[in-house]
Amino acid sequence: MWTPETVKDVVSKHRLVIFAKGTKEQPMCGFSHRAIHIMNLVGQPFEVVNIFDDPSIRPALVEFSKWPTTPQLFVDGELIGGSDIVLEMYESGELQQKIAAAKS
Amino acid sequence: MLSTQDVKQLIEAAIPGATAEVADLTGTSDHFDIRVTAPAFAGKSRIEQHKMVQAALGQHLTTTIHAVQIKTSTE
Numbered sequence: 318m319w320t321p322e323t324v325k326d327v328v329s330k331h332r333l334v335i336f337a338k339g340t341k342e343q344p345m346c347g348f349s350h351r352a353i354h355i356m357n358l359v360g361q362p363f364e365v366v367n368i369f370d371d372p373s374i375r376p377a378l379v380e381f382s383k384w385p386t387t388p389q390l391f392v393d394g395e396l397i398g399g400s401d402i403v404l405e406m407y408e409s410g411e412l413q414q415k416i417a418a419a420k421s
Numbered sequence: 422m423l424s425t426q427d428v429k430q431l432i433e434a435a436i437p438g439a440t441a442e443v444a445d446l447t448g449t450s451d452h453f454d455i456r457v458t459a460p461a462f463a464g465k466s467r468i469e470q471h472k473m474v475q476a477a478l479g480q481h482l483t484t485t486i487h488a489v490q491i492k493t494s495t496e
Contacts, residue, residue, distance in 0.1 A: 348488055384468075385475055385482050386489070401490045402467050 319373040321381035328391040333363035337388040341365045348400040352388040355407045393419040422450045435477030451487040463495045
């Protein structure tokens with residue numbers, strides 16, 4: 318059973334993690350696919366949590382991040398945003414800078 | 422089901438001085454591309470700006486509205 322605490326643990330343990338609909342190999346929503354694709358382009362190892370793995374993940378995530386939709390990218394435990402922000406930051410180079418600055 | 426006009430009105434009513442341009446991404450009135458310009462965004466991070474737009478959509482988001490793509494700017 319996931320709680321906001323579980324989400325907090327996961328985003329603190331993994332430097333780069335996306336909560337998405339589907340998996341890295343098989344994203345099940347266009348926006349999740351785009352965020353995962355961008356993280357593949359960035360080229361740093363990242364985790365994907367499939368919110369469909371357990372029905373309690375999504376409510377716990379939304380309560381923790383106060384962000385109603387997926388995907389959600391976290392860098393060093395900080396919510397970066399959904400696929401629109403991730404794309405915008407990737408295109409401006411801000412995303413790569415933020416990830417490079419994150420604790421390795 | 423919300424029209425692009427409904428979504429535009431929700432946002433412009435909730436965010437002072439906002440101008441919203443809304444497009445239906447899939448023709449099914451539940452995936453919207455939303456561009457919002459508002460002086461009220463000044464000094465706020467992208468996440469905070471997006472949260473303001475999400476708040477304007479209220480309970481619609483992830484119920485009648487399945488997903489949104491948001492682009493914000495201050496002017």
